[in-house]
Amino acid sequence: MGSALHSRSELPDSAPRAFSLRRSIFSLSVIWLLVLTSFLFWRGTWFGRPLSEQQLDTYLHDSNPSHVQHALLQVGNRMAHNDPAVKVWYSELVHLSTAANEEIRATDAQVMGEDPARPEFRQALRPMLGDESLAVRQQAALSLARFGDSAGHDVIVALLRPWIVQAPRPGRVLGLAMPGTNISSRNGVVATLDSGGKVVEVHPPFAGKIGTLAVKPGETVAAGAELVTLDASGDDVWRALHALAIIGRPEDLPLVSPYTKVSVLTAERVRQQAILTDKAIRQRYLGSSEKR
Numbered sequence: 218m219g220s221a222l223h224s225r226s227e228l229p230d231s232a233p234r235a236f237s238l239r240r241s242i243f244s245l246s247v248i249w250l251l252v253l254t255s256f257l258f259w260r261g262t263w264f265g266r267p268l269s270e271q272q273l274d275t276y277l278h279d280s281n282p283s284h285v286q287h288a289l290l291q292v293g294n295r296m297a298h299n300d301p302a303v304k305v306w307y308s309e310l311v312h313l314s315t316a317a318n319e320e321i322r323a324t325d326a327q328v329m330g331e332d333p334a335r336p337e338f339r340q341a342l343r344p345m346l347g348d349e350s351l352a353v354r355q356q357a358a359l360s361l362a363r364f365g366d367s368a369g370h371d372v373i374v375a376l377l378r379p380w381i382v383q384a385p386r387p388g389r390v391l392g393l394a395m396p397g398t399n400i401s402s403r404n405g406v407v408a409t410l411d412s413g414g415k416v417v418e419v420h421p422p423f424a425g426k427i428g429t430l431a432v433k434p435g436e437t438v439a440a441g442a443e444l445v446t447l448d449a450s451g452d453d454v455w456r457a458l459h460a461l462a463i464i465g466r467p468e469d470l471p472l473v474s475p476y477t478k479v480s481v482l483t484a485e486r487v488r489q490q491a492i493l494t495d496k497a498i499r500q501r502y503l504g505s506s507e508k509r
Contacts, residue, residue: 267291270302277309282318289313289321293328307335314341319350326353330360339364346372351422352403355453362460370464376457377472379428379446382421384438388412392434393445398427400447408444424450451484458487462494467502470495 268276268291276288292310295303313325326345329338338360345357346369355376358369388410394400400407400421407427408419428446432438449457458476461469476483476491483491 273306277306277313282321285313285316285318285321286324289324289328293324293331296328296331307332307337311337311341314345319348319353322348323350323352323356326356326360330356330363333360333363333365339366342366343368355423359456359460362464365463367464370466373457373460373464374469374472376449376453377476379448380422380425381431381443382407382419382445382447384408384410384440384442384444385419386410386412386417386440387438388417389437390432390434390444391416393430393432394427396427396429399450400425400427407447410438419444421447423447423453425453426450451487455484455487455490458490458494462490462497465494465498465501467498470498473498 266287268288273288273291276284277292279285279288289310292303292306310325310329313321314329316322316325322345326342329335329342332338342357342361342364343366345353346361348354348357354369354372358372361367361369362373389412391409391411394405394407402424403420403422405421405424406418407421410417410419425447428448430445431443438444454476458473461473465473473491473495476487477495479488
């Protein structure tokens with residue numbers, strides 16, 4: 218009997234332990250599922266994940282814009298490494314220049330610049346300079362420069378100037394990104410407005426860094442009013458300078474010159490390219506002068 222009493226006395230202690238164990242197992246399972254879900258999402262959206270030949274072909278013809286971009290970037294990387302096998306998809310690159318999705322068009326324009334020996338790419342890029350998307354126009358202009366084509370010269374030069382972000386509609390300014398803030402994508406928010414009781418997010422036309430503020434929170438602005446200035450990202454500035462080394466003109470030198478100077482705001486890679494660009498433009502100009 219004493220043994221039975223002793224056994225029953227242990228029951229109240231074992232039940233909480235069993236409950237605690239089940240709760241721990243459940244918590245670990247939830248954490249594992251969250252980690253697995255995050256990994257699968259990352260793996261599905263990471264553009265650096267290598268694709269097989271079959272996957273590349275499937276993704277290029279996919280209805281999912283992210284898949285198409287993923288494939289385009291992989292093709293572009295292989296083009297940059299002179300892989301002749303990717304030429305089988307060149308006709309598809311030309312076709313995608315008129316895709317409905319602007320992210321696809323912008324990526325496609327960038328990729329076609331990797332092989333400036335192809336006249337069909339140049340022919341596809343030219344009309345893209347009139348695209349409604351600034352990002353597409355920029356990528357097309359930068360790629361055309363690799364063909365020695367200066368048709369997008371003004372678009373490229375604009376990357377070296379502060380871009381004015383305007384209010385898309387009238388309203389009261391609720392908030393602004395602070396000067397120096399890096400906006401990593403065109404999905405970033407540079408300002409928010411209260412327009413007729415509706416909160417409107419103002420997105421930048423390209424990734425970059427906030428320069429100056431033209432208004433303050435609480436102010437009422439009209440449609441088209443200047444909100445902030447946006448400086449292009451270091452990578453885009455480098456690409457613009459690289460393009461101008463090929464198609465730049467003497468009147469571009471005042472825009473190139475500031476980037477040749479040592480500054481905490483200018484990456485060394487950008488500064489070195491600016492020096493090369495300045496030299497290339499001067500040599501072309503002096504050469505043409507001497508021929509006269």
